[in-house]
Amino acid sequence: MSPPGSTAGRHAGRIAVVTDSTASLSIADAEVEGITVVPLKVVIGAETHTEGVDVTPDAIADALREFVPVSTSRPTPEEFLAVYEGLAGQGATSIVSVHLSAKMSGTFESAQLAAGRASIPVMCIDSTQVGIATGFAAGRAARACAAGGTEADAVGAALGAGEASTVLMYVDTLEYLRRGGRIGSAAALIGSALAVKPLLTITDGMVVPLERVRTTAKALSRVETLAVEAAEAAPDGVEIGVQHLANADEADAIAVRLAERLGLESVPVNEVGAVIGAHVGPGMVSVTVTPR
Structure with a gap:
């Protein structure tokens, strides 16, 4: 049985994939x-919650709006080890x-510490990404295994997806990222001083400013345009998804336009998880493009 809060799936062959x-x-x-998914924790006020179990993105958005302290914490090495040993007990070799990204969370470090104590080999991969870009990387690893690939094939697939992904993010304010230490304070001050709407991306595993736009409408339009450019530059197609926090209408509208412009049946939209939501704040909209 998997630890509370984890999501256990089948594993292809004898290789299990964890994220x-x-x-x-x-x-x-x-x-x-x-x-298999190992959950992070979210602390709202004095209460600790488990992502995906007993806290919703809406609860995070409400807490942030009401200035209730919100913080996040990584899984412990012991929690990872329990997952790894559980999979070994199910037959994974x-x-x-x-x-x-290891530069944004200690989660990767916890996984590494647990891997050193596991009874079977565990290869820990830093996707250098966040959100669904990490999910796409994990999915590539799982599909490599399902196709009969080796551990090296799965590792290469995950690393390749992470390195090739483009993440384009609009936030109403850099304040939440600044509070959590996920972006330099100088960038937050510049954004506030000029009263601009910041566009962000992920570079070398860190959230960095990409462009500064004067209005929300122009910022979201620019995210859409850059996403189309990234998708059209991929010769074999892409995996693409839109995420948001408490901004479903804008996210849905962007997804519809992206599908139309890229000739896709649809582009999936989901609300970002509680942990990422705690750092980006209400109003965030992002598009992730990962070449196939």
Whole structure:
């Protein structure tokens, strides 16, 4: 049995794939892909919650609006070890563990510490990404295993997806990222001083400013345009998804336009998980593009 809060799926062959809850995989998607999800924690005020179990993105958005202190914490090495040993007990002979950027969370470090104590080989992968970009990387690893690939194939697939992904993010304010130490304070001050709407991206595993736009409408339009450019530059197609926190109308509208412009049947939209939501704040909209 998996630890409380984890999502256990089948594993292809003898290789199991693990990720963390910031990867934004639904329970159904994790089961289909055969991925086990280890949850992070969110602290709202004095109460600790488990992502994906007893806290919703809406609760995070409400807490942030009301200036209730919100923080996040990584899984402990012991929690990872319990997952790894549980998979070993189910017959896995090795594990590929794919996680959000090590520069933004200690989750990868916890996974590494647990891997050193596990009874079977565990290869920990820093996706250098966040959100569904990490989920896409974990999915690539799982599909490599399902196709009969080796651990090296799964590792290469995950690393390649992370390196190739483009994440484009609009936030109403940099304040939440500044509070959590996820972006330099100088960038936050510049954004506030000029009263601009910041566009962000992920570079070398860190959230960095990409462009500064004067209005929300122009910022979201620019996110859409850059996403189309990234998708059209991929010769073999892309995986693409839109995420948001308490901004469903804008996210849905962008997804519809992206599908039209890229000739896709649809572009999936989901609300970002509680942990990422705690750092980006209400109003965030992002688009992730990962070449196939």
